[in-house]
Amino acid sequence: MKRLTPYLCGWLILLFSSLASADLTIQITKGSDQAIPIAVVPFAEQDGTLPEDIADIVSNDLARSGQFDPLARSALVATPHTSDQVYYRDWRAVDSNYVVVGQVTPQGNDYRIQFELMDVYGEKRMLGEAVTVSANQLRAGAHYVSDKVFEAITGVRGAFSTRIAYVTAQGAGDDRQFALHVADADGHNGQQILGSDDPIMSPAWSPDGKKLAYVSFESGNSAIYVQNLATGQRVQLTSFSGINGAPAWSPDGRRLAMSLSKDGQPEIYVMDIGSRGLQRLTNNDSIDTEPSWAPDGQSLVFTSDRSGGPQLYRYNLGSGQSERLTFTGNYNSRGRFSPDGKTLFMIHRGNDGFHVARQDLDTNRLTILSDSRWDESPSVAPNGSMVIFATQQGNRGVLSVVSADGNASYRLPSAQGDVREPAWSPFMN
Amino acid sequence: MKFKPYAKGLAVAVSLAVMAGCSSSGGTQDGSMNGTGGGTAGGMGAGGQGVSGGQVSGTQMGGGQQQQAGIPDVRTIYFDYDKDTIRPEFESVLNSNAQYLRSHPNANVVLQGHTDERGTREYNLGLGERRAQSVERFLTVQGVSPSQIDVVSYGEERPAVEGHNEQAYAKNRRVILDY
Amino acid sequence: MARKERRVGYGLPVVLAIGLHLGVLVLSLLHWPASEPEPSSASIVKATLVSTETATDQAQRAQEAQARAAEAQKQAEQDAKAKQAEEDAQAKAERQAREQAAKQQQAEAARQQQLEAIEKARQQAEEAAQRRAEEAEQAAQRQAAAEKQRKAEAEARRQAEAEKQRKAEEARKQQAEAEKQRKAEEARKQAEAEKQRKAEEARKQAEAEKQRKAEEARKQAEAEKQRKAEEARKQAEAEKKRKAEEAAERAAQAAKQAAQQALDQSIAGEEQAIANARQAAQAANGFKNLVKRAVEQAWIIPASASNQLRAVVHLTLLPTGELVDATIQKSSGDPTFDRSVLQAVERAAPFREMRDLPPSAQRQFRDFNLDFNPEDVR
Numbered sequence: 001m002k003r004l005t006p007y008l009c010g011w012l013i014l015l016f017s018s019l020a021s022a023d024l025t026i027q028i029t030k031g032s033d034q035a036i037p038i039a040v041v042p043f044a045e046q047d048g049t050l051p052e053d054i055a056d057i058v059s060n061d062l063a064r065s066g067q068f069d070p071l072a073r074s075a076l077v078a079t080p081h082t083s084d085q086v087y088y089r090d091w092r093a094v095d096s097n098y099v100v101v102g103q104v105t106p107q108g109n110d111y112r113i114q115f116e117l118m119d120v121y122g123e124k125r126m127l128g129e130a131v132t133v134s135a136n137q138l139r140a141g142a143h144y145v146s147d148k149v150f151e152a153i154t155g156v157r158g159a160f161s162t163r164i165a166y167v168t169a170q171g172a173g174d175d176r177q178f179a180l181h182v183a184d185a186d187g188h189n190g191q192q193i194l195g196s197d198d199p200i201m202s203p204a205w206s207p208d209g210k211k212l213a214y215v216s217f218e219s220g221n222s223a224i225y226v227q228n229l230a231t232g233q234r235v236q237l238t239s240f241s242g243i244n245g246a247p248a249w250s251p252d253g254r255r256l257a258m259s260l261s262k263d264g265q266p267e268i269y270v271m272d273i274g275s276r277g278l279q280r281l282t283n284n285d286s287i288d289t290e291p292s293w294a295p296d297g298q299s300l301v302f303t304s305d306r307s308g309g310p311q312l313y314r315y316n317l318g319s320g321q322s323e324r325l326t327f328t329g330n331y332n333s334r335g336r337f338s339p340d341g342k343t344l345f346m347i348h349r350g351n352d353g354f355h356v357a358r359q360d361l362d363t364n365r366l367t368i369l370s371d372s373r374w375d376e377s378p379s380v381a382p383n384g385s386m387v388i389f390a391t392q393q394g395n396r397g398v399l400s401v402v403s404a405d406g407n408a409s410y411r412l413p414s415a416q417g418d419v420r421e422p423a424w425s426p427f428m429n
Numbered sequence: 430m431k432f433k434p435y436a437k438g439l440a441v442a443v444s445l446a447v448m449a450g451c452s453s454s455g456g457t458q459d460g461s462m463n464g465t466g467g468g469t470a471g472g473m474g475a476g477g478q479g480v481s482g483g484q485v486s487g488t489q490m491g492g493g494q495q496q497q498a499g500i501p502d503v504r505t506i507y508f509d510y511d512k513d514t515i516r517p518e519f520e521s522v523l524n525s526n527a528q529y530l531r532s533h534p535n536a537n538v539v540l541q542g543h544t545d546e547r548g549t550r551e552y553n554l555g556l557g558e559r560r561a562q563s564v565e566r567f568l569t570v571q572g573v574s575p576s577q578i579d580v581v582s583y584g585e586e587r588p589a590v591e592g593h594n595e596q597a598y599a600k601n602r603r604v605i606l607d608y
Numbered sequence: 609m610a611r612k613e614r615r616v617g618y619g620l621p622v623v624l625a626i627g628l629h630l631g632v633l634v635l636s637l638l639h640w641p642a643s644e645p646e647p648s649s650a651s652i653v654k655a656t657l658v659s660t661e662t663a664t665d666q667a668q669r670a671q672e673a674q675a676r677a678a679e680a681q682k683q684a685e686q687d688a689k690a691k692q693a694e695e696d697a698q699a700k701a702e703r704q705a706r707e708q709a710a711k712q713q714q715a716e717a718a719r720q721q722q723l724e725a726i727e728k729a730r731q732q733a734e735e736a737a738q739r740r741a742e743e744a745e746q747a748a749q750r751q752a753a754a755e756k757q758r759k760a761e762a763e764a765r766r767q768a769e770a771e772k773q774r775k776a777e778e779a780r781k782q783q784a785e786a787e788k789q790r791k792a793e794e795a796r797k798q799a800e801a802e803k804q805r806k807a808e809e810a811r812k813q814a815e816a817e818k819q820r821k822a823e824e825a826r827k828q829a830e831a832e833k834q835r836k837a838e839e840a841r842k843q844a845e846a847e848k849k850r851k852a853e854e855a856a857e858r859a860a861q862a863a864k865q866a867a868q869q870a871l872d873q874s875i876a877g878e879e880q881a882i883a884n885a886r887q888a889a890q891a892a893n894g895f896k897n898l899v900k901r902a903v904e905q906a907w908i909i910p911a912s913a914s915n916q917l918r919a920v921v922h923l924t925l926l927p928t929g930e931l932v933d934a935t936i937q938k939s940s941g942d943p944t945f946d947r948s949v950l951q952a953v954e955r956a957a958p959f960r961e962m963r964d965l966p967p968s969a970q971r972q973f974r975d976f977n978l979d980f981n982p983e984d985v986r
Contacts, residue, residue, distance in 0.1 A: 024976040025920070026900050029983040031907035031952070067911050097908070097951055121954035122947070155944035156912055172591065199586035201550055221581050222554065243558055243582055246551040259551060266555045287555035303552055310552055334549040347549050354547065374593065376549055385911065392593060405911055421550070 035069035035408065036153065038062060039096040042073070043113070044081040044103035050138070054104060054113060057142035058149065060186065061160040064401060065150065065385060066408025071096055083116045083125045091120040098126075100149055110134050113141045117149050127152045139188060159381040160185060163425040164388060165203040165212055166399060170417035180214060182229065185381075185424070187399075187412040193227060194234075203423045204247050212423075213237070213247035213256060224258060226273070237271065246290050251297040257281075259289035259302075268302050268315065281315050282322065290334050291315075294341050301325065301335035301344060312346060326359065328366040334377065338384040338404070345369075345378045345387050345404075356389050356402060369406035379424040380404075388412075390420040499533065501525040504606040506564065507599060510545070513559040515567055523564060526606050527571035534574065540564050541605040542582040543589070545598035550584055557582035564604045618718055618852070621859030622711055628870040629707045630700055637687060637708065674723055681716060703873055710866045717862075718855045725851040729844035736836040743832060747825045754818040761811050768807075772800065885968070892969035898961055899973070907952035909982050910944045917945045918981040921953055925974055929962030937977060949980040 040059045062068035077090045081103045091099050102115035110132050117127035129148060133141035140161060147158030162185045170177045178200045183190035194200060198217035205212060206226075213226045219236075222244045227234035238244040242261035249256060256273055259266045266289045268281040282288040286306035293300050300315045304322075312326040312335040326332035331349030338345065341361075348357035348366065353373030359366045374392040381387070388401045393411065397418035402409040412419075504526065506519035515523065530536055542557030561580040569575055590597040775796070920938035925931060934953045936946050962973060 023922070024896070024972050025979050026896055026903075026976065028900060028903050028907065028949075028952075028978050028980045030904055031909040031948075031982065032905050034908060036908050095955070097955070119947070119951075121951045153944070153947075154910060154912060155942065176587075199583065201554075201584075201586065217583070217586070242580065243554050245554050259555075261555070261558060266558070287552060287559070289551045289555055290549065303549070305552075305555075310548075331548070333552050349548070374546070395591060395593070403911070 033407065035063075035067055036098070037069050037071065037096045038098040038100065038149075038153075039071040039076055039091060039094070040100045041076055041079055041081070041102075043101075043115070046104075046106060050104055050111075051135075052138040052142060054102065054138065054142045054145065055100070057139060057186075058100060058146045061143060061146035061158075062150065064186065064408075064410050065160075066403030066405075067150075067154060067385070083118055083128065086118050088118070088120050088123045091118075096120055098149075098153060100145070102145065107132060111138060111141065113145065115145045115148075117152055139184065143184070143186075156385060157383045157427070159383040159385065159424075159427070162382060162428055163209070164379075164399075165205065165423045165425070166390075166419055167200050167203065167421040168414075168417055168419055169199075169397070180212070182212070182425075187414070193229065193232065201421060202246055203421060204249055205423055205425045206249050207251055207253040207426055209425050209428045213249065215245050215247065224256070226256075237273070237276070242266075243289075248291045248293055248300070250293050251295060257291035257293065257300055257302075259291065268300070281320075292336050294337050295339055296341060301337060303333040303335065312344065325361070325364075326366070327364070328359075332357075336378055336380050338380055339382055340384060343384070343404070345380055347375055347378060356387055358387075358404065358406070367406060369402045369404075370400065370409065372400065375400075377421050377423075379422050381424050382426045386424075388422045388424050390422060499529050500608055501529055501606075504608070505603050508560050508602040508604070510598070510602065511556075513556070513563040515563055520567075523567050524571065527568045527573050530568065530573040530577055531571070534577070536608060537577050537579065538568075539579045539581055539607040541587075541607050542580065542584075543587060543601055543603050543605070544585050545601040546585045546588060546593075547598065548585075550586070553584035554582045555584075557584045560602075560604050564606070618722070618855075621856050621863045622714065622718075624860070625707070625711060625714070625863040625866045625870075628867050628874075629703065631704050631707070681712075681719065685712065703870075706869070706873075707866065710862060710869070714859050714862045714866075718852075718859060721851045721855040722848075725844070725848050728847055729840065732840050732843055732847075736840045740829070740833050740836060743829055747822070747829050750825060751822055754814075754822060757814060757818070761807070761814070764807070765811075768800070768804065884966075888966040888969045891965050892972055895959070895961055895965055895969065895973060899956070899959055899978075902956040902959065903952050903978060906955035907980070908948060909985060910942075910948050913942070913945055913948075913982055913985055915982050915985050917942055918979070919946055919949045921949050921978045921980065923953060923976055923978065925957075925959065925962060927962060927970055927974070929957070929959035931957035940980075945980075949978070952980075953978065 040055045040062070042053070042055045059070040063070055071094060075094060077094050078085075078087065080086045080099070080101050082101060086099055086101060097120055099118040099120060100115060101118070102113060105112045105114070111134075112130055112132045114130040115128070116125055118124070119126050127148060131141055131144050133144075143160040146160040150156070150158035150160065163182055164185055164187075165180065165182045168179045168181060170179075176197070178196045178198065179192050180194040180200050180203060181190050181192050193212070194214075194216070196216060196218050198220075200217075201215040201222070203212050203214040210230060211226055211228050213224060215222050216225055217223075219239065221239075221241070223236055224238040224244050224247045225234050225236050226247075237247075237256065238258065238260070240260050240262035242264075243266050244258065244260055245266070246259040247256050248258070250270075254273060255270050257268060257270050260269050260278075261267070263280075265285060266287045267283060268288050268291050270279045270281060271277065272279075281291075281300070282302070282304070284304075284306055286304050287310070288302055288304045288306075290303040291300045292302070294314075298317055300317070301312055302315060303310050304313050305311070307324065309330040310333040311324055312332050313322045313324050315322045325335070325344065326346070326348075329348055329350060331354075332346050335344050335346045337343070344359045344361060346357055346359065347354050348368060349355075350368060354375050355368045355373070356370040356375045356378045357366055357368045369387065370389070370391070372391040376390045378387050378389040385404050386401050387404060388399060390397055391400050392398070397420045398414055399412040399419050399422050400409055401412065501522065503522045506515065506522050508514075509516065526538070530538060540561035542559070542561030544553040544556045544560075548556075558580060561582060565575075565578050565580055568578060585601070588597070588601045589603065590600040592598075917940040918938070919936060919940040922933075922935050922937040923931065924933040931954065934950055934957075936950065939946055940949075959973075962970060965973070
């Protein structure tokens with residue numbers, strides 16, 4: 001034993017010297033690029049006559065957000081419908097972080113949708129809810145499930161129950177027909193709210209989601225209208241000479257910022273909708289247009305080419321001062337704030353075309369989000385996670401959605417001609 | 430500390446941006462960005478002159494005015510990318526229109542300003558308007574009364590030619606004198 | 609008692625050598641061959657005290673002792689080899705083998721020296737015995753001579769007596785001449801008496817001399833014997849001592865060498881231990897990188913995360929690398945972020961490569977922490 005002691009001591013010294021602190025700590029500073037794997041199991045239904053596939057809608061919603069990677073239906077190892085039918089081992093085997101199960105039961109003319117969300121690796125149920133919808137609101141019910149699942153996992157409110165507005169153009173030349181539509185955020189349930197022989201532009205949702213402001217050339221010149229979606233009734237707010245464009249609702253819904261060139265060149269104005277009183281914000285020889293309010297209502301971002309080319313500026317309503325925000329490249333326009341006011345989305349012209357880009361206002365770092373080249377009209381989802389915009393696919397105008405970090409994108413299905421000028425509604429409740 | 434990996438890239442990007450910004454002159458955006466505008470402008474000018482009134486016929490269909498004597502045949506002029514300056518080759522077109530308007534003080538003309546599809550729509554409304562205003566200035570300098578002139582901008586909303594190429598773009602950057 | 613002293617004399621260098629090496633068993637091994645030569649030395653001792661008759665016995669016994677020692681050596685060697693075979697660590701076995709060989713060599717050397725010493729002592733004893741034998745012979749011869757002398761003297765006495773009687777008878781016959789003869793006889797008698805007295809004296813002296821001489825011779829023989837024995841013993845002892853000292857010296861040198869070897873070996877052993885520890889550290893580092901990569905691949909950083917968020921997870925692993933427990937030790941304050949890091953750990957587990965780690969490295973990873981802090985998110 002005595003002979004062993006020197007060796008033992010030597011080993012122990014070496015051992016303990018390598019354990020400088022009580023416990024070893026390994027630093028993890030990066031993760032993987034992948035989206036969260038999730039299994040959305042087909043919901044149980046009574047007789048297979050349900051007109052909508054709830055799990056399919058939920059899967060697509062989560063996939064479109066760019067943050068989830070739903071398992072293909074063929075890869076589902078089991079088909080539980082309640083949490084006690086879920087064996088976590090099965091879902092670990094297919095490397096799924098979460099499982100969504102549910103069932104739909106008819107209740108008279110309505111349907112009761114029950115759903116549960118399971119954390120596979122934590123081996124616990126995270127969420128369980130039931131919602132009742134009428135028969136023609138099944139898709140809305142599915143979007144509700146998506147919203148809840150999204151929020152439980154990411155901590156961010158889901159935007160799957162929101163809507164979009166957009167403009168279509170069909171035909172060519174003089175026969176061109178223009179139309180303004182609203183639809184679900186996934187492009188379904190489209191509804192035309194205005195048709196015209198003349199161009200329609202710049203739809204803008206009121207903060208309560210009940211009205212749309214837009215620009216129409218039906219009077220022979222651009223003019224701003226506000227239309228009530230439920231009733232279809234509308235009001236022409238402006239008919240100034242020159243440009244009447246780019247309506248933007250204030251967060252309290254009482255004012256509309258706009259671009260008017262009645263005084264010689266486009267300037268930013270704010271109109272009080274109730275009184276139609278106008279307040280002029282900018283006064284110079286350049287084009288000042290495309291205003292958009294900051295979420296706190298204290299400032300507006302707008303496009304101005306006073307520096308020689310279009311750049312984004314912020315107008316502070318309190319001080320009346322404007323400061324330039326963009327310095328990267330020589331074309332930055334159509335700025336839109338994220339809902340937390342920390343990020344600006346815009347169209348940025350790079351070497352190879354016009355892209356949706358993001359600028360973080362604390363670092364002023366510009367990031368290009370889209371790889372398509374003819375991008376226009378970015379509009380931010382009310383939870384800040386996605387941006388919808390118009391782009392070209394071949395010769396057709398299409399709508400595209402990109403996640404706010406640029407990691408995922410998808411094209412909206414569109415059947416009719418050219419689609420452009422999307423606008424994302426606020427939360428609809 | 431977190432900037433360090435980006436410092437280099439940011440420095441390069443910012444210096445490139447500054448250089449790019451410096452390379453374009455103030456007030457106008459040359460074709461310096463992609464060189465397409467400047468490179469083909471000369472070619473377009475020649476092509477533009479050859480364009481007949483077929484393009485404006487669509488907008489003036491049904492109007493009997495075009496058959497009245499005097500209304501110039503050529504009522505469309507074209508512009509360079511990001512420019513609203515009247516190209517010399519179109520001055521004669523404008524002169525003849527100016528002459529017509531001067532000699533017909535009751536005639537009114539709507540100057541329609543258009544842009545190609547590139548860029549954002551509302552900003553293009555402004556660009557189109559600038560071009561139309563440019564023509565308006567030319568006409569008023571030629572003695573046309575401002576009351577005869579109206580300016581409307583359609584931005585990129587009414588292209589003459591569809592397409593994502595320079596030829597289409599060149600045909601869409603125009604002002605139409607719509608009587 | 610003498611045995612023990614002798615044992616220490618042989619074993620001290622061996623013990624010294626052993627004191628530096630592993631193996632109580634080797635020590636015990638050394639005991640066995642060391643104990644073998646004892647009978648030989650004992651028989652030699654006995655031989656010196658006994659007469660010449662046992663000379664051949666001595667030689668026989670010495671040879672037997674030699675043979676036994678050789679056998680014992682072989683046995684010892686075999687046992688040593690058997691012991692080697694039973695050992696676990698090859699290093700120990702090798703070391704022991706080396707040590708044993710060294711020790712055996714030493715023992716053999718010592719034994720050989722012992723044997724040589726024994727031989728020499730035996731030879732000396734033989735010579736001494738021979739000398740003693742010779743002397744004894746001489747003493748015997750002297751005794752025989754003395755006997756002869758005595759006998760001769762006795763004869764002479766008898767003859768003298770016979771003469772006397774004859775002469776007495778002649779005297780009686782010659783009483784006439786008796787007086788003359790008596791005078792002559794008296795004279796002669798006196799002379800004879802003188803002579804007898806002298807003869808007796810001489811005889812006595814001779815006898816005494818003889819006895820004395822015999823005794824002296826005996827004593828001397830004894831003394832010689834003792835002295836020789838002593839000398840032999842002393843010489844043997846001295847030889848032994850010298851040989852033992854030489855052996856001890858050699859053993860000491862060998863021990864020194866062995867100690868040096870042992871030191872080298874222990875250094876090598878320590879270097880081995882250090883190399884082992886370094887290997888263990890390398891294995892631990894490899895496992896650490898494996899864990900880091902696996903967790904990074906499995907970590908889906910929430911879209912809402914900023915690089916300000918930081919969470920520490922404490923893991924407990926089984927030696928098989930399976931995850932027993934993963935808990936948030938330091939929360940980021942954002943439940944979505946916390947959940948994402950726990951999922952990353954659970955997805956990355958189990959870390960089966962844990963089983964291939966040396967136990968010292970494995971110990972590090974039974975309980976350890978992961979510190980999550982994303983670096984390239986905004």
